Amino acid sequence: MRAIAALVVLCSFALPVSLRAWGFTAHRFIMDQAIARLPDEIRPFYERNRTFMIEYSIVPDLLRNLDVPDEPPRHFLDMDGYGKYPFEALPRDYDEAVRTFGLKKVEENGLLPWRATDIYGRLVQAFERAGRQEGYSLDDIKLMSAVLGHYVADAHMPFHAALNYDGQLTGQRGIHSRFESQLFERMQGSLALPAVTMPPVRDMRAFMFDTLLKSFTYTEPLLEADRRAAAGLAEYGDTYFERWSRDAGPVLTQRVADAIAATAAVFTGAWEEAGRPAVPLEFTRRPAKIGGERR
Numbered sequence: 001m002r003a004i005a006a007l008v009v010l011c012s013f014a015l016p017v018s019l020r021a022w023g024f025t026a027h028r029f030i031m032d033q034a035i036a037r038l039p040d041e042i043r044p045f046y047e048r049n050r051t052f053m054i055e056y057s058i059v060p061d062l063l064r065n066l067d068v069p070d071e072p073p074r075h076f077l078d079m080d081g082y083g084k085y086p087f088e089a090l091p092r093d094y095d096e097a098v099r100t101f102g103l104k105k106v107e108e109n110g111l112l113p114w115r116a117t118d119i120y121g122r123l124v125q126a127f128e129r130a131g132r133q134e135g136y137s138l139d140d141i142k143l144m145s146a147v148l149g150h151y152v153a154d155a156h157m158p159f160h161a162a163l164n165y166d167g168q169l170t171g172q173r174g175i176h177s178r179f180e181s182q183l184f185e186r187m188q189g190s191l192a193l194p195a196v197t198m199p200p201v202r203d204m205r206a207f208m209f210d211t212l213l214k215s216f217t218y219t220e221p222l223l224e225a226d227r228r229a230a231a232g233l234a235e236y237g238d239t240y241f242e243r244w245s246r247d248a249g250p251v252l253t254q255r256v257a258d259a260i261a262a263t264a265a266v267f268t269g270a271w272e273e274a275g276r277p278a279v280p281l282e283f284t285r286r287p288a289k290i291g292g293e294r295r
Contacts, residue, residue, distance in 0.1 A: 022153050022154065022157050022180045022181075023177075023180050023181030023184055023185065025181070025184065025185055025188065026153070026181070026184045026188075026256065027057045027061070027149075027150055027153055028054045028055070028057060028058065029184075029188065029256070030149065030153045030256060030259045030260050030263060031053055031054050031146070031149050031153075031263065032050065032054050034149065034261075034263035034264040034267070035050055035053070037260065037261065037263075037264035038267060038268060039268055039271075041271075041276065041278075041279070042267070042268075042271050042279050044281060045138075045279045045280070045281060046267070048281050049142050052142050052146070053142060053145055053146045053149070054146075055146075056142070056143060056146035056147070057146045057147075057149050057150050057153075058150065059146065059147060059150070060074065060147055060150045060151065061075075061150070073107050073108070073109075073110045073112075074110075074111050074112060074115040074151070075110070075112060075151070075154050075160060076110040076112050076160040076161070077109065077111070077112045077113060077161060077212050078109045078110055078161070078162060078165070079161050079212060079213065079216045080216070081105070081108070081109035081163055082101070085213075085216065087213070092113075092205060092206065092209055094111075094114045110160075112151060112154060112155060112160065112208065112212065113155070113205055113208035113209050113212065114205070115151060116148060116151040116152060116204060116205075117204045117205040117208065119144055119147050119151060120148055120204040120266065120269075120270055121204075122140070123140075123141065123145060123148055123267070123270040124270045124273045124274045125140075125274075126140035126141045126144055127141060127270060127271050127273075127275075127277055128274045128275065128277065130277055130278075130279050130280075131274065131275060131277025131278065132277075135283075138279070138280075138282065138283065148266060148267075148270075149263045149266075149267075152208075152211075152259065152262050152263050152266050153259045153263065155208050155211040155212050155215060155262075156211060156215060156255045156256075156258050156259035156262065157179075157180055157215065157255065158179070158215045158216065158218035158219045158251070158255065159175065159176045159179065159180070159222075160212070161212045161213075161215040161216040161219065162216055162219040164219065164223070167223060170223060172223060172226055172230075174236070175222070175223065178226070178236060179222060179248060179252065182236075182241070183241065183244065183245065183248060183249070183252055184252060184256070186241055187245065187249060187252065187253070191256070192253065193253060193256065193257040193260070194253070194254065194257050195257075196258055196260070196261040197261065198261040198264070198265040199265060200265050200268040200269035200272050201262070201266045201268075201269035202269045204266065204269075207262075207266070211258075211262065215255070218251050218255070221247070221251070222247075222248055222251060225244060225246075225248050226244060228243065229241075229243035229244035229247075229248075230244075
């Protein structure tokens with residue numbers, strides 16, 4: 001845990017904005033807002049650990065940007081790598097997808113829904129262990145929630161769902177960062193988030209696939225809006241963003257609002273699947289047996 005904390009502190013200042021999924025600022029914002037949507041039974045625990053979860057919500061990006069093996073494909077799923085919308089050729093089951101398309105293609109096109117499902121399962125287990133007051137279960141709830149929230153937010157970012165993820169196929173390079181980082185940071189102070197309600201999520205894999213399908217439908221409209229906004233300009237400056245925000249701004253606002261509601265719904269669903277256990281702010285500590293504590 002200390003090693004991850006050091007990673008957060010060192011890397012959050014060292015990495016360029018262009019490498020950040022949704023942008024560090026947006027990931028933190030989504031996590032912060034989601035905590036307020038949680039049910040009364042678990043919200044005090046999340047409120048108590050708000051700072052931790054907000055800061056650790058960017059850990060998957062830090063691992064990816066530091067070239068940690070296996071991490072990069074966990075942040076996206078290029079839906080159009082499997083034919084045409086609604087991409088029915090792609091099995092939702094991971095093993096079946098690998099049998100159908102081969103491991104190399106599945107990894108190249110991204111693993112996001114399966115990775116999120118795995119972390120969701122770990123969060124359920126952490127809640128179950130917390131109900132039994134097992135050691136370190138509360139730490140695991142904090143960490144799994146932060147990581148899972150990151151992946152849920154990634155699924156709501158349109159360019160995490162398409163092969164043309166950075167406009168590189170249409171001569172629009174940089175659109176990924178222009179949307180998820182630069183536009184968000186320009187709009188953050190004036191965001192008027194729509195009210196989005198969502199029931200608890202219990203089928204994580206189906207939810208992630210549905211979310212990515214929805215995200216994909218925004219990619220072409222955003223690319224077209226980018227072309228219009230950039231017409232006649234020599235740089236992506238204030239004039240460009242003023243133009244682009246007219247069309248891209250409502251999409252960004254809706255996807256951020258959806259991501260906030262979804263993050264809360266996923267945490268709530270994991271807690272309900274675990275049997276709605278009591279999650280105290282901390283366990284009553286007992287004297288440790290010699291040799292019996294994990295360091």
